């Protein structure tokens with residue numbers, strides 16, 4: 001079996017999650033100690049700044065790393081935290097002179113930072129929930145632009161709200177209480193929290209939706225909800241980071257939280273590796289040291305007798321170059337993919353099996369029937385599916401065949417509510433699936449695989465199946481047991497700890513089926529599961545599917561162009577042509593049906609005795625004419 005070997009894979013990591021977290025904290029601690037011991041007060045100042053940046057960048061990565069969306073909007077949370085904590089902790093007398101028109105509900109509190117931080121976190125959560133309800137609807141570039149819009153609006157509001165922020169003037173009088181101990185403690189807590197979130201059920205769902213939203217939705221994951229939760233968690237942490245930042249500076253203005261800071265923090269995250277908490281830490285360390293070094297030269301200096309001129313914006317230029325260099329040389333960041341997930345190693349199963357017993361194969365399911373009634377769907381005038389009715393009950397493998405463009409995949413998309421039908425209905429028992437949300441369909445016992453592989457490429461094979469079992473509502477332990485069962489059933493044990501995108505093609509196809517089966521469906525829809533497989537892989541898959549059908553009693557709706565494969569497995573075959581069902585019956589009946597022969601070989605040749613070939617495997621849709 002040829003797989004991307006772990007020792008050459010960028011995402012390779014043998015250590016356990018705990019060790020990885022400890023490694024990130026240890027690296028930070030070592031750098032902080034080194035700086036303070038070598039450079040004294042200056043080193044300590046840089047170390048405090050570094051730790052506060054770790055909190056901010058790790059917070060940023062909780063959203064960006066888990067959703068794959070770069071945010072420029074986190075400056076808004078930083079500003080909220082800094083101003084709010086500044087107002088709450090400011091000495092009352094100073095506040096009266098600096099902020100004479102402050103609204104009374106904000107004035108005169110003069111609390112300690114330990115009281116202000118929880119308040120700030122709650123305010124951050126509320127602000128995140130408010131903004132997240134809109135931002136979580138978006139993905140990709142649109143979401144990034146929306147976050148930039150948020151930053152611009154927040155900056156404008158901070159300047160306009162002069163009674164609260166002193167407008168664009170310096171906001172002063174904030175107690176400078178962020179010392180090394182507080183900053184280091186906060187950085188460690190942020191790393192732990194981010195790691196915990198990443199490996200939690202919600203973090204896994206979020207990363208699955210990041211890698212393939214449609215596939216995640218087909219498992220029952222509400223992708224928008226996962227983005228919303230990641231945004232709220234990230235925003236809350238960023239607001240606390242903002243408070244620490246404000247208490248480090250003592251005085252600041254809206255410009256302190258604008259593009260300069262946000263850009264630097266995004267660079268830190270990308271340089272280290274957006275998808276990894278350890279990457280965020282390394283990125284902060286590397287970029288903070290780079291920034292501080294370059295700043296020495298920004299105002300002009302003399303190096304080895306050579307006088308360097310003053311270069312305005314040198315730090316920003318160097319940061320820009322750093323990001324370009326890293327993207328070019330290491331697209332995943334300096335330590336990107338540092339955290340692949342639980343035990344990304346060749347012996348994952350060996351370590352899991354003593355602790356987790358594979359779940360027992362379900363021996364039966366409650367009988368049910370997936371029933372399509374007069375389903376139709378058009379795309380800009382093209383009738384992809386027209387008036388289709390058929391049944392796929394449990395305990396039967398129903399083949400669905402038809403020439404290219406017959407409408408088979410569209411039909412599967414209608415049955416799973418990935419597409420909204422123009423007319424007709426799809427019932428699972430009493431439930432009309434055309435009336436439920438896409439992500440709720442698996443809850444009624446319908447799981448699917450896709451025509452083109454849609455695995456969660458950044459997750460391991462183990463995690464791909466685990467996500468499905470968790471999404472079906474199982475607790476972590478049961479989900480792990482089901483995952484082991486399905487990995488065993490599809491001979492994927494050896495590759496459990498490898499990233500899905502590094503697996504050979506046949507294993508990836510089997511993994512998609514294992515993932516769908518981990519939801520214990522009543523009806524399994526398989527869209528061309530054998531496509532691209534070689535003959536021995538196809539035979540092997542057929543054996544496994546027959547076993548699954550027999551032992552579990554589930555129903556399978558099987559689409560494939562390999563007619564030998566479909567004939568071998570199916571008890572009943574439905575034939576589609578030009579969007580409609582032209583025949584259905586036993587494989588023998590269907591093979592002898594003139595309409596089917598005509599659909600496959602075209603009019604004019606049907607007069608000749610024709611038979612769908614069971615032997616033509618290389619061009620399975622062709623028909624051998626005798």
Ligand SMILES: Nc1ncnc2c1ncn2[C@@H]1O[C@H](COP(=O)(O)OP(=O)(O)OP(=O)(O)O)[C@@H](O)[C@H]1O
Pocket residue numbers: 379382383384402403404405406407408409410411451
């Ligand atoms: N999302 C879409 N937008 C526009 N047209 C579509 C879409 N999906 C399918 N179609 C069209 O609907 C028709 C049926 O396509 P479909 O993919 O369902 O057929 P199929 O039987 O699965 O074909 P194949 O075996 O080649 O996968 C085709 O004409 C196709 O171009």
